[in-house]
Amino acid sequence: MPNTTEPTDTIELENKVKPGFYAVVFILGLLGNLLVIIIVAARRHRRTANDIFILNLAISDLVYLFVCLPTNIYMMFADIQYDLYCRLIWPLMTVTVNLSIFTLTSMAVFRCHVILNPFKPELSHRNVFFWILGIWLLGLVLVIPLLLVTKPKLAEPQGCDEVWPSFAYRQAYTASLFVLQFMLPLTIIAVAYVRIGLDLVRRGRHQVPDHMANQERRRENMQVIKTLATIVILFAICMLPAQLAWLLYDFAYEDNQSLVAFLFSFSPSLLYFHSCLNPIAYGTLTKHFRRGYIRFFSYIFCCGFFRLFNRDSASGRLGINKLCESWGDRKDKSDEWTQRNNNTETISLHEELLQQGVSVMVPMEKETVV
Numbered sequence: 001m002p003n004t005t006e007p008t009d010t011i012e013l014e015n016k017v018k019p020g021f022y023a024v025v026f027i028l029g030l031l032g033n034l035l036v037i038i039i040v041a042a043r044r045h046r047r048t049a050n051d052i053f054i055l056n057l058a059i060s061d062l063v064y065l066f067v068c069l070p071t072n073i074y075m076m077f078a079d080i081q082y083d084l085y086c087r088l089i090w091p092l093m094t095v096t097v098n099l100s101i102f103t104l105t106s107m108a109v110f111r112c113h114v115i116l117n118p119f120k121p122e123l124s125h126r127n128v129f130f131w132i133l134g135i136w137l138l139g140l141v142l143v144i145p146l147l148l149v150t151k152p153k154l155a156e157p158q159g160c161d162e163v164w165p166s167f168a169y170r171q172a173y174t175a176s177l178f179v180l181q182f183m184l185p186l187t188i189i190a191v192a193y194v195r196i197g198l199d200l201v202r203r204g205r206h207q208v209p210d211h212m213a214n215q216e217r218r219r220e221n222m223q224v225i226k227t228l229a230t231i232v233i234l235f236a237i238c239m240l241p242a243q244l245a246w247l248l249y250d251f252a253y254e255d256n257q258s259l260v261a262f263l264f265s266f267s268p269s270l271l272y273f274h275s276c277l278n279p280i281a282y283g284t285l286t287k288h289f290r291r292g293y294i295r296f297f298s299y300i301f302c303c304g305f306f307r308l309f310n311r312d313s314a315s316g317r318l319g320i321n322k323l324c325e326s327w328g329d330r331k332d333k334s335d336e337w338t339q340r341n342n343n344t345e346t347i348s349l350h351e352e353l354l355q356q357g358v359s360v361m362v363p364m365e366k367e368t369v370v
Contacts, residue, residue, distance in 0.1 A: 018076065018269070019073060019076060021269065022069055022072065022073050022269075022272065023073075025065075025069065025272050025273055025275065025276055026065055026069050026070070028276040029061060029062070029065045029272075029275040029276035029279075030062070030065060032276050032278075032279030032280065033058040033059075033061050033062045033065075033275070033276075033278070033279055034058075034062070035279060035292070035293065035296060036054065036055070036058040036278075036279050036282060036289065037055060037058050037059070037062075038292075038296070039288075039289060039292035039293075039296075040052075040054060040055045040058075041055075042292075047125070048122070049110060049122055049123045049125070049128045050107060050110065050111070052125065052128045052129070052132065053103055053106055053107045053110070053128070053132070054107075054282070056099070056103050056132050056135070057099075057100060057103045057104070057278060058278070058279070060096050060099035060100050060103065061096075061100070061275040061276075061278060062275075063092070063096050063099075064093070064096035064097075064271075064272075064275050065272070065275050065276075067089055067092055067096075068089060068092070068093050068096070068272075069272055069275075071085065071089050072268070072272075079158075082152035082153070082158055082159070082160065083152050085152075085160065086150050086151060086152045086159075086160035086161075087147065087150060087151075090146075090150055090160050091143045091146045091147050091150060092143075093271075094142070094143050094146060094177070095139050095140060095143050096139075097181060097239070097271070098138070098139030098142055098143070098180075098181060099135060099136065099139045100235065101181055101182070101185045101235065101239075102135045102138060102139060102185065103132075103135060104185065104189065104228075104231060104232055104235060105185040105188050105189055106131060106132075106135065107228055108188070108189040108192040108193065108228060108232070109188065109192055110123070111192070111196065111225070111228060112192035112193075112195055112196050115196050115199060115200070116195065116196070116199050142177070142180060145173055146162070146173070149162045149163050149164050150162055150163075151163055170250060171250050171251060174246050174247065174250045174251075175247075177246075178243055178246070178247055181239075181243070182236075182239060182240075182243050186232070186236060189232050193225065193229060196225060197225075200222070223285070223286075226285060227281065227282070227285040227286055230281050230285060231278060231281050234274060234277050234278075234281065235274060237270075238270040238271060238273065238274035238277070239270075239271070239274070241263045241266065241267040241270055242263070242267035242268070242270070242271060244263055245260055245263035245264050245267055248260045248263070249264075
């Protein structure tokens with residue numbers, strides 16, 4: 001007699017762990033992506049094209065979290081109106097994936113254009129917005145076939161079913177999504193990075209080694225490439241199990257039933273987890289966002305916390321108020337410190353503090369905009 005206790009225990013453990021995991025991912029993704037939006041929005045006078053692409057990436061992650069994740073959690077505990085779910089939420093998941101990968105591809109192509117053509121003007125914000133509008137339109141167009149064929153199942157277990165004219169149409173659509181969502185974008189990104197690497201090597205051979213400006217520009221370009229490459233690698237790792245699961249399900253299900261079930265068991269969790277990874281990558285690898293995170297949380301915890309509890313000490317309140325005012329003053333006057341130089345921003349806190357008569361020494365820092 002087969003032992004069914006182990007699979008049942010595994011399912012029960014998953015049902016207990018997943019709600020907590022989803023709740024943590026939702027909170028981290030919500031706070032992280034909202035913070036990215038706030039930082040980019042606050043840079044209205046110094047906003048670059050890459051900032052706008054990052055803003056679009058954060059918005060697509062928030063849409064995925066807000067629409068898909070709460071619905072998934074709700075389905076674990078109660079029945080849902082599958083007609084609405086299958087016709088709207090199910091296709092919307094594919095739209096958000098399209099937006100993410102198309103935005104990452106655009107960022108790589110744009111960075112390649114900037115590095116290979118350093119003396120050409122950067123894309124205007126208007127053109128970047130039109131580019132992003134095209135990304136949204138393309139992401140929606142690719143989902144139109146799914147909208148037309150997806151219907152709720154009439155039999156148990158409930159769910160969504162794709163009713164195609166023939167199974168060959170379903171296979172063709174799955175293969176098309178694999179190419180357009182995964183293979184083609186990653187190939188374009190790889191070609192862009194190879195061209196960037198070859199260009200940097202070529203410039204390094206023809207530049208004077210002791211020229212500080214050349215060394216600084218090279219370091220900044222490598223920092224940008226490292227950040228974008230990390231984001232793309234994270235996307236590829238989190239996206240690969242779902243892509244493989246659908247390919248095997250439509251092309252080789254009979255021979256890989258256990259593998260397909262295994263991939264489908266954790267691939268949605270990877271996609272949700274990816275929605276909160278990008279803000280962490282920005283803060284870890286990019287000074288621009290790391291500085292914004294520190295300023296935001298320092299203001300919230302150092303100012304809001306003490307104002308909330310309203311300490312009785314007059315000297316304590318005076319010190320906290322000065323600290324809060326200093327953070328606000330640094331944010332308000334940031335435009336006075338900033339100088340633009342080939343997509344690089346130099347912020348000198350030392351000069352500002354000297355003008356105010358403060359004796360604290362602050363080292364010069366440079367931040368690379370990604």
